[in-house]
Every structure is written in C-alpha cells, then in structure tokens.
Amino acid sequence: MIIHKEGDKSKAICERCKEIVPVTFRYAPFMAQGLKVPEVMQGFCDKCGDSVSLPHQSTYRIREYRESHNRPVEFRVPPHFTDILLTIGNMHKVSQKPNLLCRLLSELYLSKISLPGGSRIQKQIVLALTEDIAGGKSKDRLSCVFPDNAYATLKTVSSAEHKTTSDIVRGIIVTAKHDILDKRNRSISKEFEELAAAKL
Numbered sequence: 358m359i360i361h362k363e364g365d366k367s368k369a370i371c372e373r374c375k376e377i378v379p380v381t382f383r384y385a386p387f388m389a390q391g392l393k394v395p396e397v398m399q400g401f402c403d404k405c406g407d408s409v410s411l412p413h414q415s416t417y418r419i420r421e422y423r424e425s426h427n428r429p430v431e432f433r434v435p436p437h438f439t440d441i442l443l444t445i446g447n448m449h450k451v452s453q454k455p456n457l458l459c460r461l462l463s464e465l466y467l468s469k470i471s472l473p474g475g476s477r478i479q480k481q482i483v484l485a486l487t488e489d490i491a492g493g494k495s496k497d498r499l500s501c502v503f504p505d506n507a508y509a510t511l512k513t514v515s516s517a518e519h520k521t522t523s524d525i526v527r528g529i530i531v532t533a534k535h536d537i538l539d540k541r542n543r544s545i546s547k548e549f550e551e552l553a554a555a556k557l
C-alpha cells in the first residue's frame with residue numbers, strides 16, 4: 358500500500374483546470390460532511406492549487422476524527438445502574454468512569470446484536486427492561502460518545518422496538534449485570550476486556 362508523505366508528487370485530474378495535472382501532496386484542513394478535519398493528506402493541483410485527490414490513508418484519519426467528534430448521547434439512569442457499571446469496571450480492572458464503561462458495554466452488546474442471531478440478544482435486552490431491577494428514579498446522567506456503527510445500531514434497535522435509545526442502553530446495562538455479575542459468563546467478560554484493551 359502506498360503511504361504518501363508531504364511533498365510527494367503524482368498526477369490527477371483537476372476539475373477546475375479540466376486536465377491531468379501534476380499534484381503535490383501535503384496536509385491541510387478537509388471538509389467531511391460539514392466537519393472541518395485538520396491536517397488531512399491531500400493532493401493539490403500544481404497549477405491552480407485546488408485539492409484534487411484524497412489518498413486512501415486519509416480516509417482512516419477522517420473517520421477517526423469524525424468518530425471522536427461525534428456528539429455525546431445523554432442518558433438518565435437510576436443511580437444503581439451507575440453502581441452496576443462501576444462494579445463491572447472494578448471486576449475487570451478496566452476503568453472507574455461510568456460514561457466510559459457504559460459506552461464499552463453498549464458497544465459490546467450492540468455489536469452482538471448486529472451479528473447473525475443477534476435478534477435473540479435484542480429481545481433479551483428489551484425484556485430486561487420489564488424486570489424489577491430496571492426500575493427506579495433516573496437521577497444519574499450518563500453521557501456516551503459512540504462510534505458511528507454502534508450509534509447506527511442503537512438507533513435501528515430503538516426504533517424497531519419502539520423504545521428510546523435511553524431504554525435500550527438501560528436494557529443493555531441490566532443484561533450485562535446478569536451476564537457478568539450474576540452468571541459470571543466468562544466469554545462475555547473476555548470480550549469486554551478485549552474491547553476495553555483495544556479502545557483504551
């Protein structure tokens with residue numbers, strides 16, 4: 358795979374000059390879906406200075422930037438949900454930040470839902486909302502920034518189940534409590550630790 362460095366030369370079609378032009382690669386701001394991403398490698402037309410090509414390496418940088426700038430999703434939960442998150446975090450020595458733990462657990466379960474056979478887990482999460490432990494006054498606030506794919510799954514599931522995204526996340530926390538704290542499900546714990554290691 359070609360990785361360009363600043364100053365590399367190539368050729369590309371320039372729409373403004375309407376011809377094949379020599380281009381020079383350098384880092385500059387790039388507009389991606391309304392978001393200005395700083396320092397993105399692009400090829401610039403040597404004649405008019407327009408940005409005319411975006412090398413493959415830049416797609417990852419743009420995605421990483423976009424995902425890290427996704428708006429946080431706010432959830433209100435009963436305080437014992439925060440205790441569940443902290444207990445799970447402490448058990449795995451992952452983190453003691455409720456927001457981060459909520460995001461990691463949600464990502465884990467949302468990725469399971471999007472796999473074949475994931476509808477079973479989806480039902481389990483929705484059913485968890487009817488349990489006694491799912492109740493209580495929502496006095497704590499959680500704020501999670503999800504990667505694009507996890508957020509898309511969260512939206513899809515909540516509209517399919519006629520629930521709010523907040524409901525689904527609450528269902529995930531109760532399901533995680535059963536899997537990890539009650540059943541001591543080792544494979545879920547291992548997946549959670551691996552995800553945390555990859556993301557932290």
Ligand SMILES: [Zn+2]
Nearest residue numbers: 371374402405
């Ligand atoms: Zn040009």
